[in-house]
């Protein structure tokens with residue numbers, strides 16, 4: 001590869017305000033999310049309980065209706081895993097592990113977990129991360145395109161293949177995580193839940209870390225320390241705290257989940 005071309009390309013990339021642009025359109029993001037969702041469904045044991053799935057979907061949709069940003073086709077699924085984890089795919093799909101239902105003490109805590117994931121999607125964090133990956137890994141393709149090879153056209157498919165190859169859980173930046181907490185808290189509040197549910201559940205995660213580290217390992221590998229997150233949220237809440245904390249429906253759904261055969265362990269299936 002001729003050196004001057006590489007130098008020009010690198011200078012060009014360095015001049016792009018990366019934080020401000022996304023090379024992934026909303027439609028591409030939704031398409032990638034659908035593809036990834038198909039892969040996740042093959043890898044993850046989905047909880048086959050309609051009442052529980054319907055309930056989680058109802059809570060999730062109520063939150064998504066209060067999220068700013070593009071009107072993504074949000075969907076909510078429950079993985080039959082015992083570990084405390086939740087994740088968002090690009091452009092709409094949200095998953096929680098069944099363990100979250102067992103660990104949440106009230107509906108506002110469950111809604112807090114979902115609100116954080118909805119915020120990741122609404123703030124387009126996946127598109128930001130994919131743009132970064134594209135720039136980091138797609139550099140050669142981009143250079144190829146500049147040199148006249150047709151490397152740029154299949155960009156979306158390429159990036160899609162990369163996410164799938166790296167596992168379906170995208171690693172967001174610490175800033176993304178802080179933003180998802182902040183925006184998620186607002187969404188939770190606007191949708192009518194007691195926002196204290198969010199820091200409360202983080203305390204639950206922190207306690208789980210001491211008692212059963214394996215149950216939060218995956219979650220903690222991708223998120224800042226829950227104690228710190230809870231403290232930041234509590235400071236931002238101050239004395240503002242009102243809203244729905246719990247419902248009979250949540251208690252019935254939680255009891256239902258507890259009566260089902262035990263949830264699977266993630267490790268055993270990997």
Ligand SMILES: [Zn+2]
Pocket residue numbers: 116120172177180223
């Ligand atoms: Zn997150």
